[in-house]
């Protein structure tokens with residue numbers, strides 16, 4: 001049997017990781033549904049994304065070094081989407097890590113950003129060039145729990161990122177496609193597990209979803225109980241079959 005190419009091995013690894021995530025999501029949502037299990041599963045999904053990215057980047061190293069790092073805010077000015085579990089994990093992280101005053105400020109910043117961005121499509125958002133509500137002092141304030149979509153983006157040219165930012169995303173950014181494929185694969189596994197557990201397909205606009213999740217401490221339990229809490233933030237909605 002011919003040996004598999006690195007590309008084939010990377011694709012197989014991503015496929016296995018996505019399938020493992022689908023099963024892990026189903027398992028976490030089987031039986032009595034608890035917020036703690038949902039958040040633990042989501043944290044583990046983010047760790048799986050990191051592991052998978054590291055492994056595929058070792059199998060097929062990018063032609064140039066990845067230029068992304070802290071204090072590099074250029075790509076954090078576009079429209080972001082995330083699944084309900086990711087948004088709920090971020091809300092939980094903010095509540096657990098910030099004091100009362102900082103949390104109140106964060107809620108206000110998220111509410112303001114939601115007010116400015118609600119209903120605007122991708123092209124309009126690129127033209128508006130508003131920062132993500134979680135970008136503070138040029139850094140991601142929730143780096144350890146940032147959404148899968150943020151982890152999917154990896155640039156090899158910071159100067160190109162700056163040009164893209166300056167041109168309101170008219171200039172292209174050379175990206176590590178395999179990293180995007182790996183992150184998206186786990187994201188699809190997460191969504192597949194949600195669908196198989198009876199949840200509809202919900203792709204949340206990030207500012208709107210986080211605004212909702214931060215308003216009420218019961219949001220996670222309400223969502224687990226099947227209430228349409230994220231309906232105002234849901235840009236793609238479909239009932240599961």
Ligand code: SF4
Nearest residue numbers: 076132134135140150
């Ligand atoms: S969540 Fe963090 S990494 Fe993602 S767009 Fe916002 S600031 Fe940037």
